[in-house]
Amino acid sequence: MQKPCNCGATMHIRLRTVIFQNKVEIENVPIYSCDDCHRSEVFPPVKPELTGYIRTLGPKPEPATVSFGDLSELAHLMQMATSKEHQHRSVESIVEDRVNELLDLLLLARSLEDGAWAENVRHRLTQITSHMTTTYRLS
Ligand SMILES: [Zn+2]
Incomplete structure (x- = not known):
């Protein structure tokens, strides 16, 4: 989870708080930052969720x-992976547990015929699986 910075140093991912218009604090946003030149950028795979959320806030947020x-989901997984209680576990096993948990929720939502809920869970699964190298079958 690192990449080269324009200055030649290495950028690392950290979970940071992003403050929007001095009003809304968004905690645990994965951000690439460089210790040398202090450049930072939002981890690209989570950008759609972040910009999408900020758009819902409108011009004058509370x-x-x-x-x-x-x-x-990716931020959620990173949060879990960096938390103390999970520090001895691999990211892969955390991801696998979360995928299994979401698949259980999906079955439950479908058995209750709750379409909106099922769609929400399916969207969360897609957020994980579209950025993971392992393929999970979502039949
Ligand atoms: Zn740099």
């Missing part, structure tokens, strides 16, 4: 604090 992990 003060609020949200956890980006509630909006982005």
